[in-house]
């Protein structure tokens with residue numbers, strides 16, 4: 472007995488070329504922003520119309536850095552003084568005429584002495600307008616003795632909503648950040664609400680990267696029969712955090728169609744609705760779900776606001 476509703480079709484009105492910019496960033500924010508601009512323009516020059524930057528692309532990644540690099544994004548739009556990164560991203564999206572998932576940046580909210588910090592991804596349209604903001608929902612707190620201990624929650628506050636973004640003329644994407652990829656629930660709800668691609672700016676490390684990065688991307692694509700993109704910073708062995716790199720794009724059959732090594736590069740792929748539809752037709756799990764057996768999953772009690780733009 473099939474009890475599910477099938478996601479809206481077609482999920483992607485026309486093909487879109489997605490590029491992940493595996494950016495090399497350092498400690499100089501202005502230089503990082505200028506370099507990101509060059510790379511976004513380079514991606515656009517080879518035909519990309521949806522470009523993704525990595526997690527914390529404007530700063531080094533680490534709890535010690537979040538407060539000093541944080542920018543205030545509210546009220547939206549922020550002034551140039553409040554958020555140079557917001558304005559740089561908006562300008563590069565407009566200059567390159569692309570949809571831009573602007574990796575993530577450390578965000579500060581609140582008064583001095585009572586500030587909260589978030590890991591936040593901003594998505595802009597080809598006219599430079601902000602389309603959505605995602606605050607990392609699942610903070611990266613892990614402890615693998617002798618390998619890696621990381622506690623984002625020592626500094627950061629978690630976001631509390633799923634982020635879906637409608638790209639006019641194309642369809643719906645979902646944006647989440649790095650550790651969020653480990654939570655299939657978020658991905659499943661995004662896909663069931665019509666996202667054709669799940670996009671994760673991320674920065675896995677040299678312990679979990681080789682073990683799980685590819686698997687997580689493939690698992691989310693296989694479960695949801697949609698595209699998945701993971702975009703990492705380039706590896707810098709002189710930094711305090713060593714990113715895995717290996718930015719990649721996975722197709723709806725869970726095949727990794729492009730994958731970077733560890734150094735700075737751009738990987739791209741054309742996303743096509745036909746591949747999603749073919750996968751869902753050939754392996755029809757979207758219509759075979761048994762929500763009568765697992766009704767709590769169907770309730771989808773996660774908070775969801777649309778449009779997902781900061782007030």
Ligand SMILES: NC(=O)CCC(=O)C(=O)O
Pocket residue numbers: 526610611648649650651653673674675676679680683
């Ligand atoms: N920046 C992150 O959220 C890292 C996540 C990660 O490395 C993992 O294994 O998960």
